Amino acid sequence: MRIGSYELKLEKRGTLSNWQAASISILAIIFALALFSIIFILAGINPLSAYREIFSFAFINPYGLPPTINRFIFLLFCTYAFIIPFRAGLWNIGMTGQLYAGALGAFAVLFAFGGKASLSADLSLEIVIPFMLIAAALGGAVPGAIAGFLKGKYNINEIVVTMLLNFIIFWLVSFMIKEGGPFMNPGGRGESFELPPSVYAPLINNVPFTIFIALGLAVLIYFLFAKTKIGYQIRAYGQNPAAAEYAGISPFKIPLLVFTLGGAIAGLAGYHYFAAVPGVYKIARNYGFFGDLAFYGIICGLISLGNPIAAIPVALLFGGLSVGGRYVQGKLSMSFGLDYALLGVLMITLVVFQFFYRYKIVFIKIGKERTDVGVLR
Amino acid sequence: MKPPEEGQVQKGPLKGIKRGETVLEARGITKRFPGVVANDQIYFEIKAGEIHAVLGENGAGKTTLMNILFGLYQPDEGEIFIGGKSVKFRSPLDAIDMGIGMVHQHRKLIPAHTVIENIILGHPSAGKILNINRAGDEINELCERYGFHVDLKAKVWQLSEGEKQVVEILKTLYRGAEVLILDEPTSALTPIETEKLLTSIEAMSKDELAIVPFITHKLPIVLAISDRVTVLRRGKVTARLDTKDATEKSLAMEMVGREVIFRIERTRVERGKPILQVENLSALSDKGVLALSGVSFSISEGEIFGIAGISGNGQRELVEVIAGLRNPEEGKVILDEIDITFSSSLERWQRGMGYIPCDRIDVGSIGDFSLVENTTMNYYFDDNYSRYGIVDYKKLRKLTEEIVSEYGVATPSPDTQAKTLSGGNLQKLILARVLSRKPRLVIADLPTQGLDVGATEFVRNKLVEAKKGKAGVLLISEDLDEILSLSDWVAPVYEGKLMDIIPGEKVKREIVGAMMAGLHLEGEET
């Protein structure tokens, strides 16, 4: 392509430094937000003021900040549930089902401790919460392990499997909490029984303790990939399964392991949103909404290129955007689903930008030596 | 002239050219690649009805010339004339339109399609709705004319190598080729198939087709069929002569330049105790067919055991079974007196097996990993380099630096990605990584394939060094010279069976060559 006396050319990148990767990712987000402003313009709203509203509500407003933080924690769990298989070259899009399963696991513990029978049940926090966490992780790990097992043993496409499991578990939740299901609310509403206040998750500055689990996982996962033998095996498998097998790495165990781990982390996301976020404390009627939010985890994971530390700011940003989006949608009386639309725009922008992780655009002055003044380098 | 085509093939510029007239002429062809002049002022011509062989070693510029004649490369200098007119090929399609056909050494066929589908694919007159029957009749006529036998309704994956080549030749003929370029036409064929092919080639030349076989080693073939020979060496034409004036010896001299025999002195190392014993091994291929049957042999300390054969005769399955990447149907693998038939690969590496795979890029290395991380492939399980599940990358970096300098891997730093290395350097790295563990048994699968002369010699010397260090070496190679110069035992393999196991000093080249093709020569001592 020619522009004036310059020729536009694509060049394959060699290696991508961390800074280059980060700047491309930041550019992708900026580009997506710019693209998204078309939606505001179509609705007759000045995009700049809309974004100001979104950001100030999400990150400054005392009513907006807590939901942002809660969503951030949730997204971080979902992102890690995606990242671990992703580093092994596998796609976990089953966070939705895995987090439902985690929530069911956590509520099963309450059920066992008699939490359904009475809201005033005086349960011991120190005993019940660890059990709930373990059950949530196990609950999420089960569908994860199924997908990993089928991939490792029979090489069945993990995208199809995790998606099918999402639907299966979605209906399982409905069965459990609606129309006389075992976890149904004693009041007869189509939602789960509520958490007894005695086992509300401890809050620090109004933030559930799960934030420490999420941030701790960031460090652990970083360490896992940078230093450990298992991390090395996962990465090798992800880069080149045939070479990994040659190096003695089991093509069965790795998928099983990464999906089990990913599922367990997604299960914790289920505990977090349904049993630790103030004001929820139940599997709500519209639990599907939280499941849909989990897909932001895919985008976080892709934009941060599988780096668990880089995922932290990205998850915080997306948490804020989705909370703020919901807010301006109401405030500016826009149509429902603004946060969904943002999800869609972010995702498709990211697809385009996948290209720039591999290519760069260079300008070449025609007839002269290469000048290499490039954008997106 | 050719009834099978009946005018539905477009008339090329070569129609009507008589026997003995020049159909294709290349003048002053020069092609440079960074650091090499692959073709230097090459002149080449071929006449209708002639078989004009091009002879040259690997790296002599044959492939470049062939690709230029077929339009895959554009020459930096020089011109190509067809039927006396200067032409420029922008792509192979241009060359095909001008009546040039190429039969590649690496088959350009679609295995899942039938023979007919492959032949008519992309043919301009195929029509919107395929008329399989008419095409079949036309192709059958071609077959009869030149004595080809192939089932047109069979799927290509069911065919033998020779039949696949026939399909490729038919495809170019059906497209109306007048000049047929054959890349190593007999390299993958059995002697019987070779015989048939030569007969067909002669029949084609009688029909005024010009045929250009490009050949590396098989001098007898050149002498048997060609009318003229052009010999290339280091990018230049060193000789052009009528075949009747040539002998095997004179051609070899022109090809190599002097009477050189590539030979590493075979060193005798005292035979120690057996390291690897393979007993009655049978295995299936990926397609579920028996690819290896009843193979038994043993390798002792200080021995190189060479398996000679054309690829696809069960070598891959044999190596994978020994390396633990494939389960055998039957038989045993014993390493240092321990039965490891069903042990995992990892366990085998830990027990002192080392494996240099034939596919350096897709199996032997991880392109996006640094050299350190690539070294880690053979070390992550080693307690000296990883403890409590934590890999000691510092120590590995130091080790990588050491082996990189010891093996002369040309790289700016051990942190560069493996995909930036050249083939020779990558092979050195893999060799270094495997041999630095001081393995008891080294499996070297096509270790010098595609390497230049320097790297080849380096790799061979390292294998000999390993042998001197009392390791056993299992060498798999297609290159008879390599096998003969290195091995203490030579086992020709054919269709999944070892034809014989011959001590190195008693080996005769012709016998091994015949056995690789499935024949036992009579009257020779074994």
Added chain:
Amino acid sequence: MWEFFVRSLDASTIFTLAALGELIGQRSGVLNVGIEGVMLFGATLGFIAAQSTGSYLLGFLVGIAIGGLLGLMHGFFSITLGVDQVVSGMGIWIMGFGLTTYIGNPYTGPLGMPRIPSILGLSPFFYLGIALVVITWFVLSKTSLGLRIRSVGENPSVAEVSGIDVAKTRYLCVTIGGMLMGLAGAVYSLDYNPVWNYNFLMGWGFIALALVFFSMWNPFILLSGSLLFGTLWQLSLNPQLVLPGVMSRYIWRMVPFAITLLVLLIMSTKWFRIKWGAAKPEALGQPYVKE
């Protein structure tokens, strides 16, 4: 019972159309995991167009057009830009899911138009679906175009040296495939269940994707698979029609997905692969870069 039979065939038709679109793309070597997204778009925009203009024809045309556009977009990402086909497909799915939720929300509710008349008691699209299956089979196995498509899906570099434009062929297939998926979505929202609701498909597209794997890339097997799953799906929605009182209706909703998993498992066993495995297009999912 007749009602159940008719509804089953309607559901099968939607599976057939969507899966056929995917099959055509896959035959040329392009995997599109975003069927559900394309269907959502076709359904939503078709619904909006039909409701605002009162014309069914326009609704279907818009559905087909947006499907074709999304197919083209998938082609641009995966063929021209060389983005991983899975990434691109996931992008199209999530985009479809996200944007249609926002765009369609003001139209939540029934379509409010007279139902499309049936032919001999069945939806006209059922006949269209069958015809398209036959046409696809004919084109793929009997025509020169079909041979080119199959060759590009098996081995693009061989196709290229035989004089076939790989990119053009693949673009053609993903675009036509997208149009069929868009049509499938529009048939859902204008004929099968003319009510717009948030994320109403709930997995139709993913089942259609699995159906293509089941079909061994053969349009007729695809049709029988669609009939089976259409019936199963309808049964899971209305179990009381056939087996009243057996299991909760929510458990029934899980059944088609569970059976899909089971079939996938059987198809992936070694026994099955050695017997039937050759059908898969060899170059499926791999980008082709010209040398």
